[in-house]
Amino acid sequence: MAKPIGMEVSLAVAEAVKLANTDVVAAYPITPQTHIVEHLSELVADGELDAAYIPVESEHSAMSSCIGSSAAGARTFTATSSQGLALMNEMIYIAPILRVPIVLAIANRALSAPINIWNDHSDIMSVRDAGWICLFAENGQEALDLTLISFRIAEDPKVSLPVSMNIDGFTLSHFIEPILIPEQAEVDKFLPPFKPNLQLDIKNPISIGLLGGPECYTESRKAADDVLWNSKPQITKAFDEFNKVFGRQYHVVETYRHEDAETIILLMGSIAETAMTAVDEMREAGQKVGVVRLRLWRPFPEEEVLAAVSKAKNLAVIDRHAVLGCSSGPVGLEVKSLLLNSNLKPNTSNYILGLGGRDVTRDDFKYIFEKAGSGQVQTRCEFVGVYE
Amino acid sequence: MTKPTIDALAKVGDLPLGFTAKPGSTMDFKTGDWRSVKPVLDKEKCIYCGFCYFYCPDGVYKDMGKDEKYYQADYDYCKGCGICAHECPKKAITMVLEEV
Numbered sequence: 001m002a003k004p005i006g007m008e009v010s011l012a013v014a015e016a017v018k019l020a021n022t023d024v025v026a027a028y029p030i031t032p033q034t035h036i037v038e039h040l041s042e043l044v045a046d047g048e049l050d051a052a053y054i055p056v057e058s059e060h061s062a063m064s065s066c067i068g069s070s071a072a073g074a075r076t077f078t079a080t081s082s083q084g085l086a087l088m089n090e091m092i093y094i095a096p097i098l099r100v101p102i103v104l105a106i107a108n109r110a111l112s113a114p115i116n117i118w119n120d121h122s123d124i125m126s127v128r129d130a131g132w133i134c135l136f137a138e139n140g141q142e143a144l145d146l147t148l149i150s151f152r153i154a155e156d157p158k159v160s161l162p163v164s165m166n167i168d169g170f171t172l173s174h175f176i177e178p179i180l181i182p183e184q185a186e187v188d189k190f191l192p193p194f195k196p197n198l199q200l201d202i203k204n205p206i207s208i209g210l211l212g213g214p215e216c217y218t219e220s221r222k223a224a225d226d227v228l229w230n231s232k233p234q235i236t237k238a239f240d241e242f243n244k245v246f247g248r249q250y251h252v253v254e255t256y257r258h259e260d261a262e263t264i265i266l267l268m269g270s271i272a273e274t275a276m277t278a279v280d281e282m283r284e285a286g287q288k289v290g291v292v293r294l295r296l297w298r299p300f301p302e303e304e305v306l307a308a309v310s311k312a313k314n315l316a317v318i319d320r321h322a323v324l325g326c327s328s329g330p331v332g333l334e335v336k337s338l339l340l341n342s343n344l345k346p347n348t349s350n351y352i353l354g355l356g357g358r359d360v361t362r363d364d365f366k367y368i369f370e371k372a373g374s375g376q377v378q379t380r381c382e383f384v385g386v387y388e
Numbered sequence: 389m390t391k392p393t394i395d396a397l398a399k400v401g402d403l404p405l406g407f408t409a410k411p412g413s414t415m416d417f418k419t420g421d422w423r424s425v426k427p428v429l430d431k432e433k434c435i436y437c438g439f440c441y442f443y444c445p446d447g448v449y450k451d452m453g454k455d456e457k458y459y460q461a462d463y464d465y466c467k468g469c470g471i472c473a474h475e476c477p478k479k480a481i482t483m484v485l486e487e488v
Binding site for chain 2: 097098099100160197198205206207208209210212215216219220222223226
């Protein structure tokens with residue numbers, strides 16, 4: 001059994017990309033993602049990774065290159081953050097319809113304005129509808145593992161979709177954590193070589209990126225929606241296969257002390273660790289609280305979320321992104337809409353916190369647990385800790 | 389691969405993976421019905437110079453050969469832009485309103 005070594009999480013993601021024998025990395029540096037692609041360029045320059053490293057002139061070109069290289073049959077990776085993802089937007093919407101497997105690591109960062117380099121989820125939420133599979137990691141080990149798993153899911157012939165692997169910018173990407181680096185032989189066992197469903201080939205030419213008029217645009221979107229919705233069994237299968245090789249079992253939704261919890265906080269990303277610490281402290285004081293964390297955001301894991309919150313009286317849904325002009329953040333909207341069509345009627349409120357790098361503390365979660373625990377329902381989301 | 393489906397009402401499950409097409413499949417995509425006016429040639433005036441053939445942006449004109457001595461537009465693909473009529477030195481091509 002390998003011993004964990006202290007490593008910056010960004011570098012661990014880059015190491016996973018190396019272990020995956022990635023063929024093409026096309027990327028443009030942007031804070032706080034830069035360390036991932038910087039380390040990859042070193043690995044390529046040092047001959048440790050036999051890949052084409054394309055230092056493009058913008059993120060729009062990065063994603064364009066990735067679409068082309070994946071269509072040519074190359075295992076493809078890129079990484080970005082915030083404004084970089086915004087600049088990719090046009091290509092982000094194209095990749096899923098073309099069914100090109102690409103793994104995109106996003107070190108989540110706030111979108112401007114005001115200019116802000118720190119962590120929240122506004123970047124990924126700006127492309128939540130694009131048709132990508134979206135995973136959120138909680139810690140460094142999971143970031144490395146999910147990078148490997150993302151390749152497996154994306155390249156699964158039944159899926160053949162791009163996958164975004166989200167890590168919180170700075171608060172996860174720049175932390176040094178104890179991480180188990182897998183052996184190459186184990187990775188090779190888990191991740192077979194990429195066999196594309198669809199490949200640019202001069203002997204059997206095809207056109208990719210066609211016009212689709214009113215007579216078939218609707219059908220093309222429905223086809224993409226079908227394949228994304230139906231990808232969940234392949235995602236859980238990849239988690240199970242990963243467990244068989246590495247002994248770490250992941251689920252699309254994780255729970256912590258939720259079984260008898262009266263009040264549950266539902267969230268995504270690295271702040272779950274803080275929330276779990278708050279739960280432990282409140283449990284010691286006799287309060288029945290628990291945490292539900294989404295690892296999978298798209299496709300939205302409806303059954304698993306309902307099962308996880310089925311016994312809760314009160315539900316607090318956390319968002320790291322404010323949908324301006326709307327009563328809830330994106331996760332809040334999703335959960336409320338799901339509950340509306342179910343038999344479950346917990347008192348549900350939506351809380352926005354941790355925007356633009358604002359610290360999220362145990363006290364924030366204790367405040368939310370207590371407020372939500374009172375059974376009071378707020379129709380409009382609350383900006384926790386806002387000075388006004 | 390499924391037949392190119394751009395001009396058909398393809399069902400969701402029939403669309404080719406990744407929304408792709410085989411080379412040459414634009415032939416199946418007949419653009420003639422985009423046209424509101426069509427070029428009609430007066431063979432009496434035609435001097436077989438080939439201007440219509442060379443100027444046509446869609447390459448729809450076919451050389452009918454040395455015996456026939458004129459060029460014929462393929463109405464399956466002609467979009468009715470009128471460039472041929474504009475360029476014809478003998479004004480032998482008239483753009484005629486399509487009857488609906």
